[in-house]
Amino acid sequence: MxxxxxxxxxxxxxxxxxxxxxxxxxxxxxxxxxxxxxxxxxxxxxxxxxxxxxxxxxxxxxxxxxxxxxxxxxxxxxxxxxxxxxxxxxxxxxxxxxxxxxxxxxxxxxxxxxQDELTGIPSRRALREDLMKLGNKYVIAMLDIDFFKKFNDTYGHDVGDDVLKLVASNLVQVTGGGKAYRYGGEEFTILFPGKSISDAIPHLESLKEQVSKAGYTRKPSKSKGSKAKKTSSSSQLFVTISIGACEKSTKFKDANDVIKGADKALYRAKKKGRNCVSK
Structure with missing residues (x-):
C-alpha cells in the first residue's frame, strides 16, 4: 500500500x-x-x-x-x-x-x-462445508500414510512433501463418486455422498492398491548439513496407506460421529498390519 x-x-x-x-x-x-x-x-x-x-x-x-x-x-x-x-x-x-x-x-x-497449499486438493475448511451438505446416506473414509514420520526422518521433509503430493494426486482419482480432502499432516479424508459402506469399500480397496504401486522417484541428494540420507543416484520409493471407513447409521447419527467411527476403523486397519481397509 x-x-x-x-x-x-x-x-x-x-x-x-x-x-x-x-x-x-x-x-x-x-x-x-x-x-x-x-x-x-x-x-x-x-x-x-x-x-x-x-x-x-x-x-x-x-x-x-x-x-x-x-x-x-x-x-x-x-x-x-x-x-x-x-x-x-x-x-x-x-x-x-x-x-x-x-x-x-x-x-x-x-x-x-x-484449497490445501501443498497438495492442491480441498482443505479441511472445504471438508467442513461439504459435511453440512450431506444427506442421510453417506460414507466417510479416513486414511493416512503408513510410517510417514519414519519416512520423513529418513529421507527429509522435502521428499516427504513430494510424497504427500503424490498420494494426493492419486486420491483425487478415487472412483465411486468419492471426493478427497487433506485433513491435516499425513491424514486425508474421502467423502462418498449417497453411498453405503458396501458400495464404498471396493473403491477404497482399488485406491489403496493404486497408491501402493505409484512409486516416487527420489532424485540424487548431495546437500551438506541435511539429516536425510545422501544418495548419488536416483531411487524408487513406495508408500502405502491405511484406510478406515464408516457409514451414517443409527449408531453414528451425524458427521462428527461418522468421522470418529472412521478414525476407530483406521486404528483397526493399522493394528491389522497397515496397507489395508477396515470398516
Missing part, C-alpha cells in the same frame, strides 16, 4: 510539473517511423511490453494462472489507452481490466481459503 501511495504521489508530481526534461523523456522516440505513431508514447509502449514479458516469464516458471490474468489486465489497460479518444471503447476495455482483476482476486482468495 505504501508503494502504491508513493507511486501515485510521483505520478501526480510529474503531471503537474512543467519541467522540460521530463516532457522530453516522456515523448522521446526510439524509432522515428509512421508505424509507431500512436496516442501512447513510445516509452509507455516499451514499459507495457516489458511488463507483459515479465509476467509471461513468471507464469511459465510458476505455472500460475494469476500471472496470466495480470497479462490480460495489462493488455486491457493498453487497449483502453490506445482508444482513449473513443469513450465507449475506452470504458469497455478499462471495465474489462477491472473485471479480470476482481475475478482474479476472488479466485485466489477462494483457493487460499478452501
Amino acid at each position: 505504501l508503494f502504491i501511495l508513493i507511486e501515485m504521489f510521483i505520478i501526480y508530481k510529474i503531471t503537474v510539473s512543467n519541467t522540460l526534461l521530463i516532457q522530453e523523456l516522456l515523448t522521446y522516440k526510439f524509432i522515428n517511423t509512421s508505424i509507431f505513431k500512436t496516442v501512447i508514447p513510445q516509452i509507455a509502449l516499451l514499459i507495457f511490453l516489458l511488463s507483459i514479458l515479465v509476467f509471461i516469464i513468471k507464469a511459465y516458471l510458476r505455472r500460475s494462472s494469476f500471472e496470466v490474468r495480470l497479462i490480460g489486465v495489462i493488455i486491457s489497460v493498453f487497449a483502453a489507452l490506445y482508444y482513449i479518444d473513443d469513450k465507449l471503447s475506452f470504458s469497455i476495455f478499462l471495465s474489462a481490466a477491472g473485471i479480470i482483476l476482481a475475478i482474479s482476486i476472488i479466485e485466489d482468495s477462494y483457493s487460499m481459503a478452501y
Whole structure:
C-alpha cells in the first residue's frame, strides 16, 4: 500500500510539473517511423511490453494462472489507452481490466481459503462445508500414510512433501463418486455422498492398491548439513496407506460421529498390519 501511495504521489508530481526534461523523456522516440505513431508514447509502449514479458516469464516458471490474468489486465489497460479518444471503447476495455482483476482476486482468495497449499486438493475448511451438505446416506473414509514420520526422518521433509503430493494426486482419482480432502499432516479424508459402506469399500480397496504401486522417484541428494540420507543416484520409493471407513447409521447419527467411527476403523486397519481397509 505504501508503494502504491508513493507511486501515485510521483505520478501526480510529474503531471503537474512543467519541467522540460521530463516532457522530453516522456515523448522521446526510439524509432522515428509512421508505424509507431500512436496516442501512447513510445516509452509507455516499451514499459507495457516489458511488463507483459515479465509476467509471461513468471507464469511459465510458476505455472500460475494469476500471472496470466495480470497479462490480460495489462493488455486491457493498453487497449483502453490506445482508444482513449473513443469513450465507449475506452470504458469497455478499462471495465474489462477491472473485471479480470476482481475475478482474479476472488479466485485466489477462494483457493487460499478452501484449497490445501501443498497438495492442491480441498482443505479441511472445504471438508467442513461439504459435511453440512450431506444427506442421510453417506460414507466417510479416513486414511493416512503408513510410517510417514519414519519416512520423513529418513529421507527429509522435502521428499516427504513430494510424497504427500503424490498420494494426493492419486486420491483425487478415487472412483465411486468419492471426493478427497487433506485433513491435516499425513491424514486425508474421502467423502462418498449417497453411498453405503458396501458400495464404498471396493473403491477404497482399488485406491489403496493404486497408491501402493505409484512409486516416487527420489532424485540424487548431495546437500551438506541435511539429516536425510545422501544418495548419488536416483531411487524408487513406495508408500502405502491405511484406510478406515464408516457409514451414517443409527449408531453414528451425524458427521462428527461418522468421522470418529472412521478414525476407530483406521486404528483397526493399522493394528491389522497397515496397507489395508477396515470398516
